[in-house]
Amino acid sequence: MLDEAFAFLCEADRLKSVERASVLMDLSRPENSAEHSWHVALWAMVMGASDRAIAMILLHDLVEIDTGDQPIHLEHDVAGLALAEAEAARRLFSLAPEGGRLAALWRDFEGRADACAVVAKRMDHAQPIFQVLMAEDPLPDHVAIVRDNLGTGRAARFETEWPEGWAAAQALLAGGALPGGDLAQRLAFLAEADALKRVLRANRLLDGSRRENSAEHSWHLALYALVLGGLAGPGVDVGRVIRMLLIHDLVEIDVGDVPLHSAGGQAHGSAAVQAAEAAAARRIFGLLPEAQGRAMLDLWREFEAVATPDAVFAKALDRCQPAVQNLRSGGAGWVEYAVTLAHVEGRVGPWVRAGSPALWEWLYRGLRGHFDG
Template sequence: MTDRLSAQIAFLKQADRLKTVERANVLLDQSRPENSAEHSWHLALWALVMAPLAAPDVSIDRVIRMLLLHDLVEIIVGDHPIHLDTDWQAVAEAEERAASQLFGLLPPDQGQEFQALWQEFEGDQTADARFAKILDRCQPLFQVLCADQPQAAHIEIAQDNMDGGRVAYLAQAFPLAFDHAKALLTGATPDTNAFTTRLPFLTEADKLKTVLRASRLMTSDRFENSAEHSWHIMLYAWVLSEHAETDISVARVLRMLLLHDIVEIDAGDHPIHGHVDHAAQAAKEEAAAQRLFDLLPAPQNAAFSDLWHEFEAAESADAVFAKAVDRFQTPIANLETGGGSWVDYDVTYAQIEIRVRPAIETGAPALWRWLQPQLAAYFQTQVAMDA
């Protein structure tokens, strides 16, 4: 079991590199290029939000999992903007090799499962894959069209794609989205419908990509943001779900983690080892949850709010495991980066025992048993160096 867990964590460490892959799209505020990890998180959110618009034979939870995985190969092959002249057959072959390499890091049964799901997305033949592809076409399009001051070159690319490029098929496959994009491009008055009433929440969610956390990336000295963290923690939960202490619904855990940090758009991130007025922070987060989820139509706003509150309460089996994984990810990153936020906040091993251990040990004791010797060794080394 230790070797299996080590293989799973080796895959999750490698996945961290997706946060450094830049896309042609930029954030809605135009501040920087979007990266492929936060794009994957945003697409998973699109899937959850647009679920009522999917065909009856679509499994949204499978779509979410596809979208968590769909761009992982870009760690090796990079992103290929659709408006550039590209040998797409060569790209497809390179991506297939990259998928075998990356998913080969996992235990064989998981690796085969993940690669099959990735191939299903690429094949675009099943109902789940078709809906996932539709969303993958929509998000970059509205990333451009919903910006306050979109770049002229990006508007031109969006128009070209709608006129005869990859997005044109949305006119038949997802007409509500296509018609709204057309209205935004032409300045026409948009319709109010099941698509347009959900879009404000999704555009507001883009702001999570600008909320910085205390932890750093494993392969870069920059700070992680809360959107890419949410993507990574969902991947952690999925890969490590077999280590939960009790029976859980992986699908519900993933939905919780998809939403768990959305309130940081208003309330900001507050590191576990920082000095925080917890009552004041809880009040800010509660107000944020109400504002953000109220952007959604009923009954979706209530369902999302209930799921977020369940995570915060950490009483159900699903929430307990979600909290365990949320505590587990940062120590992995800190061990990879020479201490990371522990150095910044002058953290001791005793503080780890108090603030981190209970959540991990309660929800997934196998993860704590794997992690604890490495934590002890790191802090012992730090004490020896300071002596």
């Protein structure tokens, strides 16, 4: 079962290499579909969506591994694209042990089958709009696409489906400021979160082409939780674990990634790093409306403390995913830090074993094969 689960999860890594027509808010590069999926899931979390809607979002763009991104301003063969995406879904979800469950979520999202799917679609369509409109110096052609989208495109429905969001977008299009209130604070937080896409980590994509960033890492971890949730211990709420993982690395916007195998005064887990991360958490979650910001800060602190069943399982996945990335990419990140099997056993093993003994047993077999081979 775990071999199949990781075949799917490792295939999903390819979504990090699918470029979209949209760009990061600092205009530095195109956004990719994995970090987009993370950002949309965070949007859903902030806007009060259900666990089911968030699960749909984690999966919704996986078909682009085979079909690529389809920019909304270009002409498409709608029927042909639908067939190609359905075939991609069959291929990809057949890799997973519970592929039928995942495929059903994807189909429900595509068909707007229920209220959760409607919300998930709304988040998927809203995120690119505000990513353009809230950039410091948005590209004129991207602004024109947004204007058309809100006027006669798929987002025109926001005027009746989500009037508050439609009004906020229209205000920004007109060169004005966002109306005050909770929505403006949530949008400010979500715009700030875009910076996590620029934080580079020590490990690399599975194809070795570049370093992974912390936003796509957070998406991949949430997908891990969705796929591996059956390994969690009694009392674990997998939906809540996913929410933890979506926000767990936001502090890196201020602090940067601190590699697990780093050393010295600024090493992973040092007092200096913990203090810096706590200050970053207070600043970033403080952008939200007060009650919501406090709740997210508490969730982040729970993850850091690793004292509840949800946090223990979340931490296990957070330790497991980078090890798998290294195993499947030839250990490139480990070579840089002169990592040995003993290092991984000591820094990864206890956390993964605590969250899921079966997961550690599977991972340890791979580690022995890599380091002893």
